[in-house]
Amino acid sequence: MQNGDYMVRATALDGRVRAFALNATGVVSELQRRHGTWPAVSAALGRTAMGALLFSAATLKEEDQALTVEVKGGGPAGRILATANGRGEVRGLVGNPQAHADSRNGKLNVAGVVGTGGYLSVTRDLGMRETYQGTVELQSGEIGLDLAYYLTKSEQTPSAVAVGVFVLPDGSVDAAGGYLVQLLPGLDDDEIAEIERRLGSLPHPTSLVKEGVGPEQVLERVFPDGFELLDRYPVRFHCPCSRERFTGGIVSLGETEIRRIIEEEENDTTEVVCHFCNQAYHFTREDMAAILEAAR
Numbered sequence: 001m002q003n004g005d006y007m008v009r010a011t012a013l014d015g016r017v018r019a020f021a022l023n024a025t026g027v028v029s030e031l032q033r034r035h036g037t038w039p040a041v042s043a044a045l046g047r048t049a050m051g052a053l054l055f056s057a058a059t060l061k062e063e064d065q066a067l068t069v070e071v072k073g074g075g076p077a078g079r080i081l082a083t084a085n086g087r088g089e090v091r092g093l094v095g096n097p098q099a100h101a102d103s104r105n106g107k108l109n110v111a112g113v114v115g116t117g118g119y120l121s122v123t124r125d126l127g128m129r130e131t132y133q134g135t136v137e138l139q140s141g142e143i144g145l146d147l148a149y150y151l152t153k154s155e156q157t158p159s160a161v162a163v164g165v166f167v168l169p170d171g172s173v174d175a176a177g178g179y180l181v182q183l184l185p186g187l188d189d190d191e192i193a194e195i196e197r198r199l200g201s202l203p204h205p206t207s208l209v210k211e212g213v214g215p216e217q218v219l220e221r222v223f224p225d226g227f228e229l230l231d232r233y234p235v236r237f238h239c240p241c242s243r244e245r246f247t248g249g250i251v252s253l254g255e256t257e258i259r260r261i262i263e264e265e266e267n268d269t270t271e272v273v274c275h276f277c278n279q280a281y282h283f284t285r286e287d288m289a290a291i292l293e294a295a296r
């Protein structure tokens with residue numbers, strides 16, 4: 001259920017560790033349904049979307065700021081992209097939703113559809129035309145490791161990221177969740193070793209979500225001596241597209257291009273589909289004439 005999705009933000013060891021964990025079963029289910037993704041792609045897109053939500057929780061300061069994770073691995077799924085904002089809303093898209101790669105050891109072959117030869121980039125849109133982008137080469141194509149590598153390499157914060165999606169035989173998403181743990185300066189070697197040992201002893205993220213281990217319970221396992229819960233807020237799929245936005249988008253194409261669209265359109269209505277949510281918007285010939293007028 002989408003309304004069961006939430007993120008927790010916490011610190012441990014006197015603020016020298018930052019931790020984030022989320023349940024995103026509803027979000028990833030909705031992405032799967034809207035894009036009609038096949039299992040390995042559902043996992044790849046879901047992991048990317050959870051990465052965008054976790055990174056947003058870790059770095060965005062304002063609700064209107066946004067963060068995009070883009071993965072181009074050269075595999076059959078094509079480009080995978082997810083954008084989340086400071087309100088915990090996320091949307092995503094994938095080049096080829098019906099890509100497939102044979103399972104490996106009974107597990108979804110995420111790297112098989114993502115590919116391993118490209119890069120992962122993160123763009124932070126902080127508003128007022130202020131954006132920051134960082135890019136790293138893909139390490140595994142499994143997304144989780146690649147997200148951790150990005151934070152460690154590009155943001156110089158040693159980080160562990162785990163994101164898991166469990167897909168049922170019928171292709172629907174049964175569970176999705178993950179966590180992010182960041183080591184800040186001031187930890188001694190023994191403390192770091194202990195955290196790494198506990199993270200290393202956790203089951204695979206997909207097993208955690210399958211077993212119903214919730215965000216707080218994940219943190220309890222990593223920090224058995226306690227942690228401070230700073231925030232708990234809902235996360236959800238949301239696409240801000242609307243008929244008005246698409247109307248404005250067509251107007252901005254300019255008179256010549258709009259005339260071309262009207263002339264080439266064989267049907268009575270022009271259909272525009274949002275790539276992020278697959279919502280279709282229809283514009284009649286009268287609508288298009290009015291849009292052409294507005295573009296003059």
Ligand SMILES: [Zn+2]
Binds near residue numbers: 239277278279
């Ligand atoms: Zn949309």
